[in-house]
Amino acid sequence: MSQTVGRQPPGRQPSPPTRRVAVVMDCVVTLAGHPLTLADIVRETALPRATVHAIVSELAELGWLRRHDDLTVSVGPAFLATARAAIGSDPLVDAARPALEQLVAETDAVAFLARRVDENTITVVEYCTPRGRQAPTTDGWAEPGRTVRLHPPICREFVAWSDAAVRDAWINRAPRSDRRRLHAVLTEVRHRGYSVERITDDHRSVIDALTGLDTVPGALRDQVRTLLGELSTIDYLAPELTDDAEVGAVTIGAPITDDDGRVIGSVIACPHTTMLGRELKEWGEKTARAARRVSV
Structure with missing residues (x-):
């Protein structure tokens, strides 16, 4: 992993929690071409598993990381948007x-x-x-x-x-x-x-709601079912x-x-x-x- 998170300047008090977040993000960005599991990040950063899990969970909530169904982690859309804004193009x-x-x-x-x-x-x-x-x-x-x-x-x-x-x-x-x-x-x-x-999900929800109304006459329910079949x-x-x-x-x-x-x-x-x-x-x-x- 490239060491982009350098040493603390002299005279400045360290902030270990902030540094750990930066280290995790640096790991995911540097190895963006390789799907990373939680265990991979723990191994690459040498941070405790519980710490990595907490950081990844919070960053995923913020959209800076994305967790996938196969349990891998990648850079999230919010981080990409921030990076593009910083670059300016x-x-x-x-x-x-x-x-x-x-x-x-x-x-x-x-x-x-x-x-x-x-x-x-x-x-x-x-x-x-x-x-x-x-x-x-x-x-x-x-x-x-x-x-x-x-x-x-x-x-x-x-x-x-x-x-x-x-x-x-x-x-x-x-x-x-x-x-x-x-x-x-x-x-x-x-x-x-x-x-x-x-058809959009919103349309489908409206039509599904209509088909579930017991008070709707049978002929109208049949028409709605036909419409649903055509639209979906x-x-x-x-x-x-x-x-x-x-x-x-x-x-x-x-x-x-x-x-x-x-x-x-x-x-x-x-x-x-x-x-x-x-x-x-x-x-x-x-x-x-x-x-x-x-x-x-």
Whole structure:
């Protein structure tokens, strides 16, 4: 581990708790390319296990570290945001901002930039809104700084271009009833260049609440169940996205790739409305074009 936490200057009283936090963060940052367990950090820092556990827990609560399901620890989104602010520039954001602004001008709707934090997580890092309109602050699904797990069926544009083994592992985390659909959808997303989110969790909660009301007449319950089935269908396949079909889109996401073709981010447009299939395809191509600009 690189020793970036140096000796205490003469005449200054040491602060052991502060130093331990700095040592733990230095360890995780220095070895960021290698997944670290709690035991790894204890070994690298020579700190007591109980101390490391307490520090990691607190830093994870603050977002400076992230704990994963496999018990490894990595740098968290709050630390990355602070580091970028200190440096004063974020190359991905700098590259994406003109493309986002042009996309917003073309669609008159909010667009935002999401970036990959690690193999299982993304975070929202930049908003762009039509002139005179404020960015939404109550839609928790897309608040700046919010992290989102790459759990099926969401964030498909981050997975569709992965190796087959990675795609299969992601699909197998979904309910068995959704897996056949997800296989077809990922193929469709790769073919057309963008994903379409048809419904948000907020919508689903409202509809689920309606279906649970005993006082709702049977005919209305049947209609709501039908609506739920239509809205909760994952994305669109080509036969469902004909030019004259009435379709709905909450978000449209297109991948940003690095020089190796790895998806490192996504440009996401927010129609949040219904439209004809031909209009959705035009909107999707505009979003994909913006993402390609950023990739280049």
